[in-house]
Amino acid sequence: DGGITQSPKYLFRKEGQNVTLSCEQNLNHDAMYWYRQDPGQGLRLIYYSQIVNDFQKGDIAEGYSVSREKKESFPLTVTSAQKNPTAFYLCASSANAVSGNTIYFGEGSWLTVV
Amino acid sequence: ELKVEQNPLFLSMQEGKNYTIYCNYSTTSDRLYWYRQDPGKSLESLFVLLSNGAVKQEGRLMASLDTKARLSTLHITAAVHDLSATYFCAVDSGGSNYKLTFGKGTLLTVNP
Numbered sequence: 748d749g750g751i752t753q754s755p756k757y758l759f760r761k762e763g764q765n766v767t768l769s770c771e772q773n774l775n776h777d778a779m780y781w782y783r784q785d786p787g788q789g790l791r792l793i794y795y796s797q798i799v800n801d802f803q804k805g806d807i808a809e810g811y812s813v814s815r816e817k818k819e820s821f822p823l824t825v826t827s828a829q830k831n832p833t834a835f836y837l838c839a840s841s842a843n844a845v846s847g848n849t850i851y852f853g854e855g856s857w858l859t860v861v
Numbered sequence: 862e863l864k865v866e867q868n869p870l871f872l873s874m875q876e877g878k879n880y881t882i883y884c885n886y887s888t889t890s891d892r893l894y895w896y897r898q899d900p901g902k903s904l905e906s907l908f909v910l911l912s913n914g915a916v917k918q919e920g921r922l923m924a925s926l927d928t929k930a931r932l933s934t935l936h937i938t939a940a941v942h943d944l945s946a947t948y949f950c951a952v953d954s955g956g957s958n959y960k961l962t963f964g965k966g967t968l969l970t971v972n973p
Binding site: 789803844849854 | 865892894896901902903904905906909911949951953955956957958959960961962963964965966
């Protein structure tokens, strides 16, 4: 079945550690996105990529990094510079970034700092 | 800066009743999206509204868009328990999918 796979589902990070969240899609979509969701809040865009080997900062990129070496993969690294990383992280994709294309979301990853 | 406000933020309904969720936004846009999220789960796309006056219906849910009023509504008809979820609207402010601004969501609880 086509879809977006995120892993791990749950992740615990110690202070000062970098962690990487995986996102893989088999929808043949060009555009991919990472969002952060905090309790009782809407989604905020961290990074997006419109095409392989290209990505752009979203509204809250500080403390995060991404890569887009393959069309189907868009991993997110939460670095130690991110001061408040505990949140629900959602990866998404769309056929392209043109307005009106449906955005499909993965199942999400819960990150907790311990 | 585009602001998107949903109301109510919390809604408790009885099964069989009708109700409307409102999504107001602050700048011109003719692209609006509605999503559903179950607790701890991903977001499911419900409707994509692409022009003024657009109306879409799926089952007991109907969404509409009034770009002049900068308002979208999500109407629930004869609610059932399975509709319990959080509903988000998102507005495109710049003609690209990476310019979506999400509302805070409306937590809907449908009671028997």
